[in-house]
Amino acid sequence: MIEVRNLSKSFTLHNQGSAEIPVMAGAKLSVRRGECVGLVGQSGAGKSTLMRMIYGNYLAAGGEILIGGTDVVTAAPRQVLALRRDTLGYVSQFLRVVPRVPTIEVVAEPLLRLGTDPEEARGRAAALLARLNIPERLWSLSPTTFSGGEQQRVNIARGFAHPYPALLLDEPTASLDAQNREVVLTLIEEAKARGAAILGIFHDEPARARVCDRLVDVTAFTPGRAA
Template sequence: MIEIENLSKSFTLHNQNSAVIPVMSGASLRVAPGECVALTGQSGAGKSTLMRMIYGNYLAASGSIRIGDVDVATASAREIIRLRRETLGYVSQFLRVVPRVPTRTVVAEPLLALGCSEREAHARAETLLSMLNIPERLWSLSPTTFSGGEQQRVNIARGFVHGYPALLLDEPTASLDARNRDVVLTLIEEAKARGAAIVGIFHDEGARERVCDREVDVTVFTPKAAA
């Protein structure tokens, strides 16, 4: 489902003497449907960079990132927008929303964008919010004022509201208590069971052991010159 081949990335900092910083080269990775792969490596090794490249948030310098029939490395903005709407979900560590939008709508948005009826989308959103123990009295409020853990759970609900065939998870269990951590891991297991291909960053070792099928150390993708 996710096939990455010979991917490389460098940043050119034009305003700092045009310094070119190579951050990745020769990265390859295959994730089959129903499989969950954990990216490992110390902080700064390029785990998040690789995730962002798969999502189309960072441009690839060379190589390919095939998700279904789209190569993110060369796709047009329009194709990536569609890929993100239908196929590729991303649970980031931070919630970025329009202020004032109620939590229920924030979570339902991916379904509304797919053309789901409001009723259906809100019902599914409410199911997830309940599972993740967000009290019902908060559903009509904007999540911008919520605690870090609550925002993280809203973000997870939003990421799992649609059954994306491919999912990127950036520290999905960070800042969660044991009960909610268990709910999230169950959601990941369910996604795998329905055939989702998942790439994740998990500092939580127990979580990694429970849901991940294998680990890929991204340090091997660090360019030699920089290592």
């Protein structure tokens, strides 16, 4: 479902004479349906960079990123947007939303984009918010006013609202208490059981051991570093 082949990336330092800094070369990995693969490696090795390339936030210098047959590297912007809408979900570490939009609408939005009946979409959003212990009195408020842990749970609810066939998770259990951590790990296990291909960064080692089927050390793809 997720296939990365010979992927490379460099950054251009425009304020330093346009110097090119290679950050990744020869990256390769695959994630099958119903499998969770964890990215590991030293800090700065490129775990988040690789995730952002797969999601299409960073443009790769070369190689292929196949998501259900679509190559993100060469896809047109409209194809990337369609992939994000239908196929590829992403739970980042930080919630980025339009201010003043109610929390329940934030979580329901991926379903509404797909044309889901509004009542059904909000019902699904409400169920996830309740499961992640966000009090109902907060659902009509903007999550921009919430604590960091509450915002993370809203982000997770939004990411799991639609049953994406492929899912990227960037530190989904960071800053969560034991109760909510258990909810998130169960959501991941349920997604695997329905056949989702999941790629994640988990610094929480017990969580990683529980949900990941395999690990990929991205240090092997970092120029100038040994695995």
